Amino acid sequence: MILEGKFVKESTMYIRSLLVALSLFVSPSWAQKAKGHWDTMRTTSETIEVRAGERKMIKTNAFPEGTTEIVYRITLMDDNQKLASSLVSVLKAIPDPTGISQGTAGAVFLASTVSGNDKATFAVFLDEKAAKTYLTTGKPTQACYTQPNPINKEARLLSATHGCMKDAPEALWFVFQSDNWLMKQKIVLEVVPWIDAQAATGWNPDRKAAFLKLAVKRPIAFYLSQKETFSVALLQQVMEQMNFETYHQLRPEERELFLEKSEKAVLKELGLEAKYAQKIHDQALRLFLKGKTKEGIEQFESAIQSGMQDPLLYAGLSYCYLRTKQMTKAATLMEQVSALSSTDLRLQLALAHVYLFTDRVSEAKALYKKYVMQNLPDGTPWKVKALLDIREFERSGLPNQDLPKIKRLLE
Structure with a gap:
């Protein structure tokens, strides 16, 4: 344990x-810089009437994926009053939440210019059960935000670090309590979410x-x-x-x-393509040389079929085909990669080997001789690698009467 x-x-x-x-x-x-947008299509705009001393709940619309912050605005209205402008229209002038100052200045800027004389308190909750408990008891012990002082309007940004927003809730529950003794009151709640581009x-x-x-x-x-x-x-x-x-x-x-x-x-x-191809090549060749010829060849074939076009893989697969006397497959493979790179010495060496074992000896000799004084990309001399391969072909019992001549040419 x-x-x-x-x-x-x-x-x-x-x-x-x-x-x-x-x-x-x-x-x-x-x-x-904050990247995102105010979601003006999926807002909450609810109007409720609350009787004197009554508590009433509003659940916001579900917040869209990526909501990290919200702005809410609460306005208590007299019977004949109407909002001069919506919260959405106010936010059109604010590109992102960083443009909303915190505290009193921010509240004054966002708050409605029209409000009535009635007042109310409210609390905000993260789940319906806690909100309903408050409806019954009047004790906001599970609230993520409370406003115990009666207000007739309030506007606020709840940032990503605020207790109501830090866990990315799906919605919020606002519960209002009327401060009136006799008359009912009208409360307007507006909520606009900020959608963070990454979130x-x-x-x-x-x-x-x-x-x-x-x-x-x-x-x-x-x-x-x-x-x-x-x-x-x-x-x-x-x-x-x-x-x-x-x-x-x-x-x-x-x-x-x-x-x-x-x-x-x-x-x-x-820039890891060449290193990855080298790893694949080494692993496949190791399997092949340990006698797991089928597994080694399949690993080469799988890498090439997946779209990898590193010359090292084609050269390695061609070598394995020749060692297992699959001359036709080796020749076909070289035809497929003829346009891949006409200058890569690993492919040129593989091509020379294929020519040697497919009755194109004169073309093989020409290639062996052409590059005999050059080095492969890893620094190995061409003739050293060619001689090593030919000796392995001999050990594999590949029939070719021209092998001694090629060895003398390289030596």
């Missing part, structure tokens, strides 16, 4: 470190953490030493392309195709 607890703790810390990395990965300019994607911290936990276990991560960097970049790539709801609704096969495409984009973005 102690070991299990330690593992869970370390896993949690690991995911947190990835989330920190993600926060650094995002451009700093994003954090400096609207649905990728909250818990969902990001869950994705990162799976990302580091994906097959591609097995071959990468920079698993954390890759996982964070993959999450960023996915978030930029679709919101969480869309991603979540993908069928398993659709999601896999989408992730594979995103992984390729991340490999290219991070």
Whole structure:
């Protein structure tokens, strides 16, 4: 149990470190300016009548995905009064919540210019049960915000850190209590949500953490030493392309195709394509040389079929085909990649080998001779690698009477 607890703790810390990395990965300019909009279509605008001494409840409309802050305005009206302008129209002049000053100045700016003489107190709750308890008892012990002083108008911004908004509620419950002794009163409640552009994607911290936990276990991560960097970049790539709801609704096969495409984009973005191809090549060739020829070849084929076009993979697969006497497959493969790179020496060497074992000896000799004084991309001399391959072909029992001549040419 102690070991299990330690593992869970370390896993949690690991995911947190990835989330920190993600926060650094995002451009700093994003954090400096709020990006989003006032949702003027999904507002709450309710008018109720409250009898003297009565308490009455209003539930706001459900907040849209991405709501991080709200502005509310409460106005008590006399019978013949009407609002001069709606809260929505006032907010059109304010591009984002940072334009609303806190405290009294903000309240004066947002509050209605028209209000009556009646007054009321109110409290705000996070759930209906707590609101109904207040309706019965009059004790706002579970409220996230209270206004115990009777008011005839009030306007306020509830920010993302406010007790009513910090846990991203789906709605809020406002409960009003009339301060009148005899007469009923009319109360108007207006609520406008602020939709944060990033939060609207649905990728909250818990969902990001869950994705990162799976990302580091994906097959591609097995071959990468920079698993954390890759996982964070993959999450960023996915978030930029679709919101969480869309991603979540993908069928398993659709999601896999989408992730594979995103992984390729991340490999290219991070400059890891060549390293990844090298890892795949080394793993596949290791399997092949250990006698697991089928598994090794299948791993090469799978990588190429997935869209990877690194010359190293084609050269490796061609070598395996020749070693297992699959000359036609090797020749077909080289035909497919002829346009891939006419200058890559790994492909040119693979092509020379194919020519040698498909009755095109003169063309093979020309290639062997042409590059005999050059080096492969990893620094290995062409002739050293060519001789090593030819000796392996001999050990594999590949029939070719020209092998001794080619060796002399290279030596």
